[in-house]
Amino acid sequence: AQTVTQSQPEMSVQEAETVTLSCTYDTSESDYYLFWYKQPPSRQMILVIRQEAYKQQNATENRFSVNFQKAAKSFSLKISDSQLGDAAMYFCAYRNNNAGNMLTFGGGTRLMVKP
């Protein structure tokens, strides 16, 4: 079974600084996607960034980028120029492309942004 681990229950960053959230996963599959989701206090989960396992190039979305290390099964999220609105729970998720849309989530990292 696939597992996703986020080893940092909480992280804190100063506004305008950079923070990196860690995620590791375990799978024997080769065709999969990895995601970072953000869940603000309002509870609506939104997609931050995605990475296809076959692509070597790390995905970027504005201030958000990932460091995807396939051999190490590591998928970290870097948030640059942190803003107060970035404060939320962040979940790393895995999807086996041969198993429909089922997502396996990590335990989450609570990110606090200090003004």
Next chain:
Amino acid sequence: KAGVTQTPRYLIKTRGQQVTLSCSPISGHRSVSWYQQTPGQGLQFLFEYFSETQRNKGNFPGRFSGRQFSNSRSEMNVSTLELGDSALYLCASSLLYTNEQFFGPGTRLTVL
């Protein structure tokens, strides 16, 4: 385009009762997935429906069931409620096998 809607938003039940939660996906989305979120177990996949057929099922007891209607709206039912069923139940919709699922605001179920 309207987002994923879930009703009701909050629900209080007592042990032994049953409950039905509803999810309306984004127009055109035919895949609907359900997740349970609790402080102890985190986010866990319940099941996925596509074109009225269950495609995947998570590791939950048979008390948890679901269905999907021809208009892609989905319901999940929990029978014989237990205290441990208290959770936020999230619904997500997507086009089949695309790279993004859109989540609803969730239904907060409290079992007393």
